[in-house]
Amino acid sequence: MPTPDFAFLPDFPPPLGALTLFGLLLLAGLVGGHLVRQVRLPAITGYVAVGMLVGHTGLGLLTAELLQQARVFVDISLGLLLYDLGRRLDLQWLRQDRWLLASGVSESLLSFVLIYVALALYGLSPLYAAIGAAIGISTSPAVVMLIAQENRAEGQVTERALSLVAMNSVAAFVIVTVLLSVLHLEYRASWVSIVLHPLYLLAGSMLLGVVAWALALALGRWLGKREERQFVMLVALVVLTVGSANMLRLSVVLALLVFGILVKNFDRRHRVLPLELGVRAQLFLVVLFVVAGASLDARYLAVAGGAGLVYVAVRFVGKMLGVMLWAPLSGLRPKSAALLGLALTPMAGFAVVMVQDVWGLYPEPDVQALAVVTSAVVLLEILGPVAVQFALRRAGEAGVPR
């Protein structure tokens, strides 16, 4: 008990606080990234590895409580990235090259079907198998975008990969949301919530994106084409949208994607400057991946590592086939198509969030399904960045690294 004389001293141990946490995570990421770069691995792998080391799986320094504190930084960085990703979905391009749209649909569909079959054979109930498969549709936007930036990659494989990621992220989110309503049915929720919850999520999130878009257009017009001001405007709108989505229990992913897609495709007078927010907010991305690593529970590997591996394999086959199928018509060389398929490997960190959201809804979740999907995510957090970097470099699209 401190005497009144020493009341100015902090409690012991002093509470960490969000800022200290942010700084520590950043330093940890820096160290990890620097170390793995020595062996020519992507920095992301280092961020994730450090995260795993200090998180659940490793030393357990990052407790669930601290992770919750870090959530705000993760949300900001995800928001910025998802806006960038939405801007990569160019409807005009999809009109000019319909086969790109076709490969987006087929790779999503094939990976869903193959994972579903595998999970069903593994013994999961059809509903959980479907949810597990739907989560696997999405490729991690964060990993693909950051690897592309880190390598200054540019070219058809990079551009197409980012478009496909945008498409499969939307697809995964919509399908998971629809399946959620079926899950409600399973748990005998009221009809009202079965119908209204997905409707609220989809329509509400989209509406939020529309509002952000309308504000961006109006503000962009008022501010004029000044980069610094528009950058502040966009970051403000992105953070505001993320915050509102959380407040209203809507989807951050869908709202931000819709925001980006609308700005890219429905800004006829070009009021909003084409700024990439992610590049300018690298710091947040480092923290994003450290936290992603820390949140993963690699112990699931022991429970369902084999099944996770099968999940990864069939998902890979689905994406690869889906892309290769249309490559000749899209005028893509077989080698480029294969590398494009490879670049779709990473699984989204927010897949984990989706998994936890789904499984957290009801008291007796199917732990087995959770274990398989989490194992796959753990494997791909490690393999994914390496695969993307390999693909972009082999495609000859990587520039001189920054």
Add this chain to the structure above:
Amino acid sequence: MEPLRFTPSSPYTMGVELELQVVNTRDYNLARGAADLLERLGRVELPGEVKPEITESMIELNSSVHARHGALLAELRLMRDAVALHAGKLNLAICGGGTHPFQQWAERRIYSESRFEYLSDLYGYLAKQFTVFGQHIHVGCGSGDDAIYLVHALARYVPHFIALSASSPFSQGVDTAFDSSRLNAIAAFPLSGSMPFVQSWDELNAYVAKMYRFRIIGSMKDFYWDIRPKPEYGTIEIRVCDTPLTVERAAALAAYAQALAHRLLAERPHRPTRDAYLVYNYNRFQASRFGLRGNFIDPHTERHVMLADDIARTLEELAPYAEALESREPIEGLRASVASGENDAAWLRDAYQRTHSFTDVVRLQAARWAGREQ
């Protein structure tokens, strides 16, 4: 070194080479896409030829040889449309213009081919700064001596071609104050400038052989002269033009060169003199800095006139030749443009005035090139 032989070609035929910008459709910066685009175009039946250039953000359109402006323009439009179509499928856009307004030269990548890699090694940062886009005009000549005469006679008109084609007011994100800033990038190369004052094909051969013996050059290709003979094609090649913003302008410039060459070789109005080269750099600077409003010193009369006036007068003199070559229409078009004082540099500055954004400027440039202007 074997003496260069000038393969005669039929006089006053013409062809153009256009270096074009390959840009992305997100922020309209230069994109790395030449290889993919060329691969696609390789599978399409096209007149002329589409070739890679030193950086991955540039392609070159080569027309075939034409005797008439109409056929040249038709072919260029066909090529333009095919290239635009396939670029669209790759989510790329194509545009004219002598420079990209805001690209950073350090970010350019050299197209992987041995000659380009050699140049990049040799010239270091100059090779990347050389990310500029020009139009080359070839005019056929009946003999090497004709070609030498024509190169000297055309020297007086170099400022005309600079001012009429100028389309590079912006570079590295700033207004350079020049109408053609592209020419400044070329001046840095040691073998740029103008052809030495030789009087015949044999004299040129002797000069080239000497430079080869000094091991300064490996071949004629190493000279980056403003106008040079191209013995294997049997042409002279005018290399001072920026790539215009439209194929129409590009074809009109070729028609101008054609009619001018016809007049010069038919009338031989002046004997080449060294004095003509005394005013050369002054006139060239005035044209690239001020465009049509530049000052022009006539090397023969020693009078100062505004460049636009000299061009207008020349266009008038060419009327009978334009008639014979069926190019009255493009020559008339050039005269109208000179009368209004407008060139592509002015158009670009106006686009920036309206939009306050270089991204928007390039977007408009691409639309203008594709022939669908808003």
